[in-house]
Each structure stands twice: as C-alpha cells, then as structure tokens.
Amino acid sequence: MTISGGWIRRSAEEGMEWAGVTVWTRVASANEPSGYQVTQWPTADGVVHIVAVRDADTDQVTIRSDFGTIAPRVRPATASGVEIRYVAGEPVEPGAVSWSAPGGYTLVQAQSGDWSSAAVATRTYSSSAWLPQVEFVPSAIMWDAIAYTIVVESAPSAPPPPPPSYPPIAPGRGTALYQYVFRRLLSGEYLGTLDLEGVTFDKRILQPGSFSATIPIPNKRIGDQVAEIIPRTAEELSIGPGVIVVDIWRAGEPWGEYWITAATPSRSRRGTPTIQLRGSTLDAYLAQVEIQDELVFSADQIEIARQLIGHMQSDPHANIGLVLQDGVSGVTRERTYTAEESGTYGQRLVELAQVDNGFEWTINVGVRDGALSREWVWGYPTLGDTTTDHVFIDARHGGDILEWSEEIDALRGATRWRARGGTPVADDEDAVDASVEAKPLISDVHEATAHLDAGWPRIDKTLNYSSVVVQQTLEDYAAYWAQTAAGALRVDSITVALGAEPSLTPNRLGDWCRIYLDNEWHEPHWRERRIIGVSITPTSRATGREEAQLILESVEVESGG
Numbered sequence: 001m002t003i004s005g006g007w008i009r010r011s012a013e014e015g016m017e018w019a020g021v022t023v024w025t026r027v028a029s030a031n032e033p034s035g036y037q038v039t040q041w042p043t044a045d046g047v048v049h050i051v052a053v054r055d056a057d058t059d060q061v062t063i064r065s066d067f068g069t070i071a072p073r074v075r076p077a078t079a080s081g082v083e084i085r086y087v088a089g090e091p092v093e094p095g096a097v098s099w100s101a102p103g104g105y106t107l108v109q110a111q112s113g114d115w116s117s118a119a120v121a122t123r124t125y126s127s128s129a130w131l132p133q134v135e136f137v138p139s140a141i142m143w144d145a146i147a148y149t150i151v152v153e154s155a156p157s158a159p160p161p162p163p164p165s166y167p168p169i170a171p172g173r174g175t176a177l178y179q180y181v182f183r184r185l186l187s188g189e190y191l192g193t194l195d196l197e198g199v200t201f202d203k204r205i206l207q208p209g210s211f212s213a214t215i216p217i218p219n220k221r222i223g224d225q226v227a228e229i230i231p232r233t234a235e236e237l238s239i240g241p242g243v244i245v246v247d248i249w250r251a252g253e254p255w256g257e258y259w260i261t262a263a264t265p266s267r268s269r270r271g272t273p274t275i276q277l278r279g280s281t282l283d284a285y286l287a288q289v290e291i292q293d294e295l296v297f298s299a300d301q302i303e304i305a306r307q308l309i310g311h312m313q314s315d316p317h318a319n320i321g322l323v324l325q326d327g328v329s330g331v332t333r334e335r336t337y338t339a340e341e342s343g344t345y346g347q348r349l350v351e352l353a354q355v356d357n358g359f360e361w362t363i364n365v366g367v368r369d370g371a372l373s374r375e376w377v378w379g380y381p382t383l384g385d386t387t388t389d390h391v392f393i394d395a396r397h398g399g400d401i402l403e404w405s406e407e408i409d410a411l412r413g414a415t416r417w418r419a420r421g422g423t424p425v426a427d428d429e430d431a432v433d434a435s436v437e438a439k440p441l442i443s444d445v446h447e448a449t450a451h452l453d454a455g456w457p458r459i460d461k462t463l464n465y466s467s468v469v470v471q472q473t474l475e476d477y478a479a480y481w482a483q484t485a486a487g488a489l490r491v492d493s494i495t496v497a498l499g500a501e502p503s504l505t506p507n508r509l510g511d512w513c514r515i516y517l518d519n520e521w522h523e524p525h526w527r528e529r530r531i532i533g534v535s536i537t538p539t540s541r542a543t544g545r546e547e548a549q550l551i552l553e554s555v556e557v558e559s560g561g
Contacts, residue, residue, distance in 0.1 A: 001046065004037040011063045011148075018115075019089050019144040021065070027058055047110040049120045053082050053152045060153035071134045071147040076125065078369040079321060080154040080188055083125055087136040088118035089145030098139040104316025105134070123316065124187040129323065132314070154371065177500075177546070178538045180213070181247040182229045184238075185259060185285075185320060188372070191229050191244060196277075201248060201256055202535035203506045204551060205360050205383060206350055208284035209533075211246065211258035215275040223273070230263050230275055246279065247365070247372055254365045254372060255536070256506050259285050282320060282363045282374060286346030289318050295337045300328040301359060302378055304335055305349055309376060312345045322363065322376045329380035331357050334470065341467045351465070356479040357381070364507045384510020384530060390503050392496050392550075395518045402547065403495040404517075410488040414461035415451050417485075419443040419477035421468035440466075443474040448486030456487060492529060492552040497545060498536075504548070506534055513550070529553060 007024035014020045038048050060081075064072045071085040085105065091097050094114035101107050105121035119136060136147065178199070182191040196213040203209035215230070217223045231240045241263050248256040258279035267273040289312055297304040306324045313319040333355075337348055353359050361378040377383070393399030421441040448456070463481065468474055494515065504511065511531055518524040533551030 001038060001040045003039075005033060007036070010061070011065065013065050013067075013146050013148075019146055021086070021088050021146045021148065023063060023086075023148065023150065025058075025061060028052070045113045045116040047088070047112045047116050047118045049086065049108065049110060049118060051084055051120060051122060055155050056082070057153040057155045062149075062151040064149045066147055067145070069136045069138060069142065069145050069147055071136070071149040073130055073133045074149045074151050075130045076151050076153060078153045078371060079323065079373050080371040081125060082152045082154075083123060083131055084148075084150040084152065085121040085134045085136070086118070086148040086150065087145060088116070089138070089142045090115045090117065091138070091140040092143045093140065095140065097142075100137045102134060102316070104319075124189070125319075125321065129313075129321075177251055179249040181249065182244050182260075183247065184243055185245050186317070188321070191239065192225065194226060194229065197540065199538050199540070200535065201258060202533060202549075202551075203256060203281055203362075203509060204533035205362050205509050206353060207533070208287065208346075209256075209258075209281040211256075211260075211277070211279035211281075213246075213277045215277065217273040217275065219272075226275065230265070245282075246277075250505075250538075251500070253505070254367060257282065257365045257372070257374065282322075283346060285320060286312070286349065287344045289345050290342055291337045291345060291348065292339045294339060295335075297333070297335045299332065301331050301333045301352060302327065302329050302380070304333055305352055305361065305378065306376075308345055308349060308352075320374060322374050323368075325375065325377045327378075329359055329378075331359075331380075337467075343467055354477075354480060355473070356476040356483070358480065360510065362509060366507070379510060382510055382530070384508070384512065386512055390508075390511060390513035390531070391516070392494060392513060393516045394494075394522075395516060395524075399516070400497045400499075401494050401515070402497055403549075405493050407491040408488050409491075410459070412489040413485045413487050414459040414481075415448045415456050415486060416458055416460045417446045417448075417478045417482040418460075418462040419468075419474040419481075420462055420464050420466075421470075421474045422466045424469045441469060441471055441474055443471070443478040446475075446478040446482035448482055451487040493549060494552070495547055495549045498548050502548075504531065504534070504550075506536070509534065513552075 001022050003024055005026065007026045009022065010025050011023040012020070040046050060077055062074055062076065064074050066072045069087055069089070071087065085101065087099065096111050097117035099107070099109055099117070099119035101119070101121040105123045107119060107121045109119040111117050121134065125131060131149070131151065134149070179193060180196050181193050183189060184191065194215055197216055199213040201209065201211040215226055217226060229239055229244060241260050244260045246258050246260060247254060248258070259282055260277055260279040262278040264276040265273060266276070295308070295311060297307060309322055309324060313322065333352070335352065337343060349361065353361060359378055359380040360383045361376065362383060364375045364377055366373045366375055392401050394401035394404060419442070423438045423440045461481070463477065465474065465477060509531060512528055513531055515527050515529060517527065530553040531550050532553045535549040535551070537547045539546040
C-alpha cells in the first residue's frame with residue numbers, strides 16, 4: 001500500500017494468510033490537502049483510518065503489534081499522551097463485521113466490501129505506568145487479524161513562568177507568587193488559568209486535605225472565561241465540579257492538586273457575581289470509589305496497597321494516573337475484601353496503614369518530563385525526613401511564629417483499648433448448632449500500662465471494624481491504638497509567616513521541625529515535632545502576607561468501620 005502527501009512509513013505487518021497493516025505518520029501543516037490517495041493491488045480490499053492528535057511529541061511515538069485481536073501492552077515514556085489501539089482482519093465467512101472494545105475508549109469502525117474490516121479505539125492517559133493490553137471482540141469468527149498499540153506522547157509543556165524572585169528570608173509577597181491552573185481529572189486536559197481570591201488549602205497524612213476559594217466575576221468577559229471551566233448549565237457535562245482539578249503553582253513549583261467537588265455561583269445585593277469553590281486532595285477521590293469485586297491478598301502491606309490502587313485504576317473511569325512508589329516494608333499481611341462490604345479503596349488503604357507495625361502514605365504532586373505527575377508515596381513506619389531542619393521561632397525579640405496553641409484532652413485518648421470486628425460466617429462442616437447466635441469477634445484488652453502504673457484511671461475505648469473477621473487483625477488494631485493514643489492526647493499547632501523560599505512545602509509532610517519558644521508562658525527551650533499537616537493561606541490583597549498553619553504530630557482516633 002502507498003499513500004500520497006509526504007507520509008512516513010513507520011510499521012508494516014503481514015498476517016498469517018491474507019491480512020496486512022501499514023502504519024504511517026505525518027506532521028500536519030496549515031495547508032493540508034482535502035484528501036489523500038491510498039493505492040494497493042487491484043485485487044485487494046482495504047480500509048483506511050486517520051487519527052489526528054493535537055499537541056503531540058513527534059519524536060515520541062511507540063508502536064507495538066501482535067497477531068490476533070489483542071493490542072499489546074506498552075509502557076509510555078512520559079505521563080501524558082494518547083493511546084491508539086487498532087485491529088484489522090478478515091472473517092472466515094464473507095460479510096460485515098462489527099467490533100467492540102473495553103469502556104473508556106472512543107471507537108470508530110470501517111468496512112470495505114465483504115472482507116476487510118478494521119476498528120480504531122483511542123483515549124488519553126495521564127500516567128507513565130504500563131498501559132494494559134486491549135482485546136477487541138469481533139462479531140464473527142476471524143480468519144486472520146493483526147492488532148496494534150500506538151502511543152503518541154504529549155508535547156512537553158513548560159510549567160507556569162516563575163514570579164519575581166525574593167531573598168529566601170524575605171516574606172513571600174504579591175499575588176503573582178501563585179497561579180491556579182484548571183484541568184480535567186481523568187484526561188489531564190488543560191482548561192484554563194483563573195484569578196482566585198480568599199484561597200486556603202491544606203494537606204494531611206492519611207486524611208484528605210481541603211481547598212476553598214472564590215472566583216470574582218467583575219464583567220462579562222471574565223464570566224465567559226470562567227464558563228469554560230465552571231458550566232453555566234447542567235447540559236455541559238465535560239467541565240465543572242466532579243470533572244476538574246486545580247493545580248496550585250507557587251513560584252513555579254507545584255504545591256498541590258485539588259479535585260473540585262462543589263461550586264456555588266451567587267451575587268450579593270451590592271456586588272457582582274462570585275463563585276465559591278470547594279475541593280479536596282485526591283485522597284478524597286479514593287474514598288469515593290467502592291470495591292465491588294472480591295479481592296484476596298497475602299503479601300507485603302505495601303504491595304497490597306499498590307495492588308488495591310492498581311485494581312481501582314484498571315477501570316478507565318477511575319484511572320487518575322497515580323505513579324506508585326516501589327519497594328516493600330518487610331511486613332506481610334493477609335486481607336480479603338468483598339463486594340458486599342461496600343468499602344472504598346481509600347477506606348481500606350487507611351485501615352491497612354493504621355495497624356500495629358503499619359505505614360504512612362500520601363499523594364504528592366511533582367513534575368516529570370515537563371508534565372504534572374501524581375505520585376503515591378509511602379514511608380515505613382512513617383513518612384518524612386528526620387534530618388531536615390525546618391526552624392520556627394517565637395522569641396521575645398520576634399520571630400516567624402504568628403500564633404501557637406496547645407490542646408490537652410484526656411477524653412480523646414484512653415488507657416484500655418479493644419477492637420470489635422464482624423461476625424464470621426461458619427463453613428457447613430463447622431456449623432454445629434444453628435440455634436446458637438453468632439457473635440462478632442472482639443480483641444483482647446490492650447492496656448496503656450505506663451499510664452495505669454502512674455495513677456491514671458481506667459478509661460475504655462472499643463473501636464468498630466465491622467469488615468474484619470480475622471482475630472489477629474483486630475489484635476493489631478487494638479495494640480496500635482494502645483501504643484499511639486494512650487492517656488491525654490496533645491494537639492500542638494503553630495501558624496508561621498512563610499518566606500519567599502521556604503524549606504517546607506506540602507510535599508514534605510512527615511519531616512521534623514525545630515521550634516524555639518521563649519515567651520510569657522514558655523521558658524526558653526527548643527522542642528522537636530513532626531509535621532503531619534499544613535494549611536496555607538496565600539498572599540492576598542486583604543492580608544498582604546502568606547501564612548502556613550502547621551499541624552504537628554498528635555493522634556486522631558478513628559471510629560473504625
């Protein structure tokens with residue numbers, strides 16, 4: 001086969017008997033012809049598909065093929081692009097053939113006469129993880145078939161330009177420090193950049209972080225710009241809350257990505273319209289997708305977590321492109337999750353981590369090959385760098401600590417802990433007396449012996465884990481809480497003024513900091529605390545100052561579930 005118009009032949013495969021497929025590429029110009037002439041043998045029967053890919057990296061095209069109707073798996077070089085799956089062949093009996101492909105793909109078919117039949121399925125991807133094989137299912141028995149996977153990487157996109165620089169110790173000033181870029185959650189497609197007011201965003205380990213902001217709409221021109229991201233009507237399904245994310249860039253570096261889940265357009269009696277936005281870190285998305293298959297694991301706890309996320313992302317409608325950190329913790333677990341329990345992937349991941357000898361995880365954002373990357377990272381037993389020195393000072397001569405608070409609450413902890421699970425289902429051979437009522441499992445009491453020996457009274461807490469039917473798992477939960485939430489729990493919090501180049505960023509949660517306190521309450525001393533959360537208020541016209549509230553390590557006692 002040949003084609004006019006300066007196309008470059010990239011691949012050709014001959015089938016077992018009669019079928020053959022050729023792949024060409026070309027970079028389109030502003031003066032493309034109205035059509036291209038394809039020729040082949042006079043007695044041949046053929047079809048042609050043309051796929052136009054916008055913003056492509058023409059140097060990064062990967063082509064893999066195989067005989068049959070299964071397009072092979074491929075690992076893309078970057079975390080953004082378009083995958084093209086193609087199949088062509090001829091049926092055993094002459095006649096039209098229709099093809100089907102997995103959900104999430106845009107499918108186009110073509111038929112020529114009674115023999116040649118082909119289909120192309122396309123979708124965007126936003127991860128550098130392996131793209132799975134895709135099976136096309138024909139409506140007829142095929143005599144000969146060839147399947148292709150073609151991956152076209154996105155052209156590198158430069159991060160937003162950095163704002164003016166300041167000395168590291170100077171306060172971060174000016175709204176130009178921050179840029180707010182909106183994209184689609186699944187495809188990563190760029191939608192636009194908006195000016196926001198009243199922005200606050202936070203991030204915590206093992207808890208979803210939140211985002212809130214206001215979009216001012218002073219005139220119709222701005223309103224039209226916003227309407228490309230937040231729809232004016234319910235008929236527009238491709239944008240708006242649930243579909244979009246906002247990327248937060250500070251001084252040219254990614255500081256967070258938030259799934260926008262709510263928008264409230266309104267107008268007061270005196271002002272012009274505004275839209276209130278609310279969102280969460282992608283941890284919250286994991287908590288919205290239910291496990292609806294039975295999953296059985298016996299592996300390192302980190303590998304179980306990776307397989308849970310991989311199972312979720314095998315559904316193209318739930319593939320948010322998380323890049324998974326490798327490695328293991330050395331701790332083996334056994335877990336069984338069933339569809340009847342209706343637990344979510346996020347819920348099970350948190351439960352998997354919060355056990356005796358567990359681990360911590362979070363989702364960071366970074367830049368890989370010029371594109372934003374969503375990275376699931378973990379630490380055993382904890383995240384963070386113990387050697388990094390973030391220093392904050394509240395002294396009589398001044399400092400960068402604006403506010404501090406210390407809460408001591410004896411009713412948030414306990415001195416005796418139990419974990420209650422579900423009711424085991426007996427096998428037929430074990431069922432002796434059906435009249436005996438089955439009871440849920442419950443762990444032994446795990447005591448905070450140091451507190452009881454020091455004179456603390458007995459304070460009991462029993463946590464519920466209705467999906468757990470393994471006794472040892474319940475013992476691990478109870479032991480974890482007895483060790484980490486004994487007695488009165490303390491919650492320390494400080495609010496600091498950020499410098500232009502702070503050492504602490506939202507991607508550094510888990511790091512330790514040093515705090516110097518010398519004031520009317522505290523005797524002069526240093527204390528070390530681990531940072532498990534941060535809430536940031538960017539510089540605004542109202543405050544003129546950039547602030548960060550640091551959540552220092554304490555314990556949040558879960559109710560179980």
